[in-house]
Every structure is written in C-alpha cells, then in structure tokens.
Amino acid sequence: MLNVSSFIMKVLYLIVLAGRLGFAIGVPDPCIDGNYNYLHTPGLRGGACKIQSGKVICDRYINDGWYKVQHEDDPGPRKMLEGRVSPNYCGTSRPIWLNGSHPDIVDGIVNRTTCSHGIHGYCDNVYDIQIKACNSGGYVYYLRQPQSCNEGYCFGVNSPCAKPNPCEPGNSQILHAGEDRSTSCQEKHMTLCDDFMNNVWYRVQRNGKDIKMPTTCVDQHSCGTVHPIWISGSEPVVADKVVSRKGCVNNGNTCRCDKFYNIHIRNCSTYLVYNLTSTTSCPERYCFGHEGECSKKDGKNNLDYLNYVYASVAAVIMLLVLVSIGGYGWYRKTLRLRKIKSEGAMSEKPGIEHLERKEAFQKT
Incomplete structure (x- = not known):
C-alpha cells in the first residue's frame, strides 16, 4: 500500500508541476x-x-x-x-x-x-x-x-525609439532614374550632378521597374556625368539588414576608389533601397542600371540649362528696368504739363478781372 500511495503522490506531483509549466494535457505551450x-x-x-x-x-x-x-x-x-x-x-x-x-x-x-x-x-x-x-x-x-x-x-527597458525600417511603406522615396543614369549612357559633354540629393532612403525605379547600382567600376563619362559613382562591395542579402558600403567616385584614377561616399543599403527581398547623400562637388552622379540611351531631353547639359535660366532672369530684369524708366518719364511729363496749366490759369486771371472793372466803369 505504501508503494502504491507513494506512486500516486508522485503522479499527482508531476501533474501539478506540468500544469505550472504549462504542459498540461490540452494546454498548448505558448x-x-x-x-x-x-x-x-x-x-x-x-x-x-x-x-x-x-x-x-x-x-x-x-x-x-x-x-x-x-x-x-x-x-x-x-x-x-x-x-x-x-x-x-x-x-x-x-x-x-x-x-x-x-x-x-x-x-x-x-x-x-x-x-x-x-x-x-x-x-x-x-x-x-x-x-x-x-x-x-x-x-x-x-x-x-x-x-x-x-x-x-511598454517593452524594452531603457530602449530608445528604433530607426524606421526602410522596407516598410512610407519610409523610403521613389527615385525615378532616367536612362541617362545607366552605365551604357556615355557622352563626354554631359555633366549632370547629384548635389541636390537628400539624405534619405531611395527605392530606385525606371519605368516602374526596380534597378540597382553597379557593383563594378564604371568608366568616366558614363551615367550622364563626368565622374560616375558605383558600389564597392557585394549587395546585401535579406538577413544582413542594413549594411554600409562605399560609393566610389571615378575621378580619373581608374578604379582605386580614392574618393567615396558612405552609403547604406538594405535588401527588401524583391528590391534594394539605398540611403544616399548629396555629392560635395560636381559633376558627380550615382549610376543605376546597365541598359539605356542618353535621352536628348534628359541628357541636356546642366550648363545649357543654367545659361537658359540666367538669360531668362536677365531678360526679366531688363524689362523691369525699361518699364521703370518709361514710367518715370511719363510721371515727369505729367507733372510738367500740370505745372504749365497751373501757371497759365494764374496769368489769365488778372486780365479777366481788369476787363470786368473797365466795363463797370463805362456803365457808370
């Protein structure tokens, strides 16, 4: 009897212990x-x-x-x-x-x-x-x-706000890259520059399709600029999350990557996002894609565009100057005419009064 009682007590203990640990029959382990x-x-x-x-x-x-x-x-x-x-x-x-x-x-x-x-x-x-x-x-x-x-x-003792996931909607911008950003666009007269880039995450697309930065050296006078920028290193996999890479500038020293920009990349499974920064000098530009032609519209020289802007501004300024000069001349002429009329009226007034006095004297 003692052995049976001892066995029953052990079974009950194990059942209670299993219940406490969450392994009771019918209770899944969370x-x-x-x-x-x-x-x-x-x-x-x-x-x-x-x-x-x-x-x-x-x-x-x-x-x-x-x-x-x-x-x-x-x-x-x-x-x-x-x-x-x-x-x-x-x-x-x-x-x-x-x-x-x-x-x-x-x-x-x-x-x-x-x-x-x-x-x-x-x-x-x-x-x-x-x-x-x-x-x-x-x-x-x-x-x-x-x-x-x-x-x-609340979860996470002393944990700060985590950085947003650039793969989630709303945490990156779409960069619409024309064909002139491709490595096959090679024109020596093109001097496009990325000095306007914001330091944000970009998902780069061409005609609605995702494209990538080249991971091998790009020749000068490619991608619509003189000094193209390419990635030194491999593309990350999804498990890598955010990685740092060098954005190498081909500044004439072939592929030595003497000058570079620190950029970040993340693999979002079906596409890549890039955290880019604006270039510190021109003409430097990020390359995206390998296929495409230098479009006449997209491939206009920045200098030509600036010349057009400067000429337009100069024309507007000249027009304003001419309008101001003409307006001032008209204003002076109006004042002069008013002065002449005023002086004429003053000179005619005494003559009229003299005639009126003379006619009154004759009547008497």
Missing part, C-alpha cells in the same frame, strides 16, 4: 512557435522612446492572446517594463507597465496585473495578464485589449 503572435510596432515601445507625432501606439484593437515582442534589430525578445512609467513614453500617451515581477522558468504560467497611467495617477486602469518564461530565452505574454486609446504596453 513558448512554441505558432502559439503566439508578435506584437505590432515593437521599435517604439521602449522605455526611453518618447511619443512621436503621427506614430502613436494604441493597443485598443489588439486581440486577447499570447504575444512575443521583438524588433528586428533586437538581439532577443523584449521584456515588459516593471514599475511605473511616465506618460508620453513607450510611444504612447498612456503607457501600460507591469505591476510586479517576471517569473522564472520553473514558475510556469503566472498571473500578473498591469497598470496604465491616467488623469488620476499611474494606475488608473488595471489589466490582468499572464506571463511565461521560455526555455529558449525571453518571455511570452497573454495580453488583454485595453479600454481606450492611446494606451500601449
């Missing part, structure tokens, strides 16, 4: 891939990330369920902030923080409460959640839908 979702906008949930205009986090519309929180640049999953958080941090105006501590792996799934900051203090609204520490590292959280916006869960 740490296993597929049993949790990733919480949206993880890069703005850090404790050191102030609220951003136009990008305010609102968890009002999340579904109740298990979540893991990790930004693509994070080395591992993020941890919910323990202790109260000031308003306007974690990317939202009313941050939600953990009112308690995190469990250990042996604790299994535990119940915890969270608080959101409001007009009455740091714990206006209370939400019951669950947490489990995973063997693979990090935690998963059973989160509940907050009552209102803008309430958002």
Whole structure:
C-alpha cells in the first residue's frame, strides 16, 4: 500500500508541476512557435522612446492572446517594463507597465496585473495578464485589449525609439532614374550632378521597374556625368539588414576608389533601397542600371540649362528696368504739363478781372 500511495503522490506531483509549466494535457505551450503572435510596432515601445507625432501606439484593437515582442534589430525578445512609467513614453500617451515581477522558468504560467497611467495617477486602469518564461530565452505574454486609446504596453527597458525600417511603406522615396543614369549612357559633354540629393532612403525605379547600382567600376563619362559613382562591395542579402558600403567616385584614377561616399543599403527581398547623400562637388552622379540611351531631353547639359535660366532672369530684369524708366518719364511729363496749366490759369486771371472793372466803369 505504501508503494502504491507513494506512486500516486508522485503522479499527482508531476501533474501539478506540468500544469505550472504549462504542459498540461490540452494546454498548448505558448513558448512554441505558432502559439503566439508578435506584437505590432515593437521599435517604439521602449522605455526611453518618447511619443512621436503621427506614430502613436494604441493597443485598443489588439486581440486577447499570447504575444512575443521583438524588433528586428533586437538581439532577443523584449521584456515588459516593471514599475511605473511616465506618460508620453513607450510611444504612447498612456503607457501600460507591469505591476510586479517576471517569473522564472520553473514558475510556469503566472498571473500578473498591469497598470496604465491616467488623469488620476499611474494606475488608473488595471489589466490582468499572464506571463511565461521560455526555455529558449525571453518571455511570452497573454495580453488583454485595453479600454481606450492611446494606451500601449511598454517593452524594452531603457530602449530608445528604433530607426524606421526602410522596407516598410512610407519610409523610403521613389527615385525615378532616367536612362541617362545607366552605365551604357556615355557622352563626354554631359555633366549632370547629384548635389541636390537628400539624405534619405531611395527605392530606385525606371519605368516602374526596380534597378540597382553597379557593383563594378564604371568608366568616366558614363551615367550622364563626368565622374560616375558605383558600389564597392557585394549587395546585401535579406538577413544582413542594413549594411554600409562605399560609393566610389571615378575621378580619373581608374578604379582605386580614392574618393567615396558612405552609403547604406538594405535588401527588401524583391528590391534594394539605398540611403544616399548629396555629392560635395560636381559633376558627380550615382549610376543605376546597365541598359539605356542618353535621352536628348534628359541628357541636356546642366550648363545649357543654367545659361537658359540666367538669360531668362536677365531678360526679366531688363524689362523691369525699361518699364521703370518709361514710367518715370511719363510721371515727369505729367507733372510738367500740370505745372504749365497751373501757371497759365494764374496769368489769365488778372486780365479777366481788369476787363470786368473797365466795363463797370463805362456803365457808370
């Protein structure tokens, strides 16, 4: 009997332990891939990330369920902030923080409460959640839908706002590259320049199709300019995320890359995006694509264009000068005529009065 009782006690202990660890029959382990979702906008949930205009986090519309929180640049999953958080941090105006501590792996799934900051203090609204520490590292959280916006869960102790992913819509600009940017456009008279470029992410397209920068040396007088710019190094793969590369300028020293610009590149699976900077001198220009012809319209010399602008401005200025001179002459002439009329009227007035006095004397 003792052996049977001991065996039953051991089984019950194992059942209780399994329940605590979340492995009970019919209860899926939330740490296993597929049993949790990733919480949206993880890069703005850090404790050191102030609220951003136009990008305010609102968890009002999340579904109740298990979540893991990790930004693509994070080395591992993020941890919910323990202790109260000031308003306007974690990317939202009313941050939600953990009112308690995190469990250990042996604790299994535990119940915890969270608080959101409001007009009455740091714990206006209370939400019951669950947490489990995973063997693979990090935690998963059973989160509940907050009552209102803008309430958002805080994840990432002392984490600043993450840089935007240039592959996501709205985080890059379309650079429409004409055929004159191709390496096959070779005209010695063309001196186009990229000194106007903004330091932003560009998705480069020609006729709606994505094109790339060349990764081999480009001859001078190519790409519609004198000193073309090409990439030194290989293109990144998706897993590389953002990489740094040299944008080499062919300044006459063949392919030595004596002068270069630091640029960044990211592989967005089906296309590349480039973080470019404006050139410091002209004529220098980034090359994109290998096929195309120098279009007469796109291939006009910058100098010709500037000459046209200068000539137009000079013509306008000359016209204004002539109009001013003519207007001033007309004004002087008008004043002179008015003066003559005034003097004539004054000289005629005494003669009329003399005749009137003479006629009155004769009548008497």
